[in-house]
Amino acid sequence: MIKISPSILASDFANLERESKTMVAAGADMLHVDVMDGHFVPNISLGAPVVAALRPKLPITFDVHLMITNPLQYLPDFVKAGSDIITFHYESDDDPREVIRAIRAAGKRVGVSVKPKTPAQEIFPLLEEVDMVLVMTVEPGFGGQKFMDDMLPKIRQIREKANALGKTDLDIQVDGGIADATAPLVAAAGANVLVAGSSLFRQDDYAAGILKLRRAAEEAYAK
Numbered sequence: 001m002i003k004i005s006p007s008i009l010a011s012d013f014a015n016l017e018r019e020s021k022t023m024v025a026a027g028a029d030m031l032h033v034d035v036m037d038g039h040f041v042p043n044i045s046l047g048a049p050v051v052a053a054l055r056p057k058l059p060i061t062f063d064v065h066l067m068i069t070n071p072l073q074y075l076p077d078f079v080k081a082g083s084d085i086i087t088f089h090y091e092s093d094d095d096p097r098e099v100i101r102a103i104r105a106a107g108k109r110v111g112v113s114v115k116p117k118t119p120a121q122e123i124f125p126l127l128e129e130v131d132m133v134l135v136m137t138v139e140p141g142f143g144g145q146k147f148m149d150d151m152l153p154k155i156r157q158i159r160e161k162a163n164a165l166g167k168t169d170l171d172i173q174v175d176g177g178i179a180d181a182t183a184p185l186v187a188a189a190g191a192n193v194l195v196a197g198s199s200l201f202r203q204d205d206y207a208a209g210i211l212k213l214r215r216a217a218e219e220a221y222a223k
């Protein structure tokens, strides 16, 4: 019901393979890869070569979060690298439908992400065309930021609209400041895919961390 997607942005990059493997063995449902270009967001992280290097070593869903300008230009690289879910930012392209179509045509699952200032209503017309909506609960660009609880109504609005459209299987992902205290809030609002970076990677026992986060969210989601 609840899926946990640890963000490897918070891992020890000098030991990326080991860190990722440990997180997968600890029970992660997918791995979240934050791609930042220094243009769409004011930070540079990692790119398709890193996905390509890790992909064959890890039998898990690669959940790639593109925080880049001109996603269509780089899409083939991320497809070739073995991404499973490709999420682009609604604000990063003038024609989001074209990006959705291209990701779909490449045989990948499609996510569309919204920054905190973008209202839910802007993506309502796209809900039937995507597999997942990513609601940013911080300004994209950096890990370790404080969760914005004013994003909770947005999650609820998207879940309600999806249900009203009959799209009850829409994944709603949340990303930014997700931890034991915030997981129940987002799950109660209707999110079912939780990205967590610093709150998981800073723990000694990743399995215990995932379990606790999952339980906190599941209890609230079921209500």
Ligand SMILES: O=C(CO)[C@@H](O)[C@H](O)COP(=O)(O)O
Pocket (backbone or CB within 6 Å): 007, 009, 010, 032, 034, 065, 067, 138, 139, 140, 141, 142, 143, 144, 145, 175, 176, 177, 178, 195, 196, 197, 198, 199
């Ligand atoms: O996309 C982003 C940041 O832009 C995230 O995926 C962060 O990596 C989440 O980090 P935490 O807030 O969980 O530390």
Ligand SMILES: [Co+2]
Pocket (backbone or CB within 6 Å): 007, 032, 033, 034, 065, 175, 195
């Ligand atoms: Co992310």
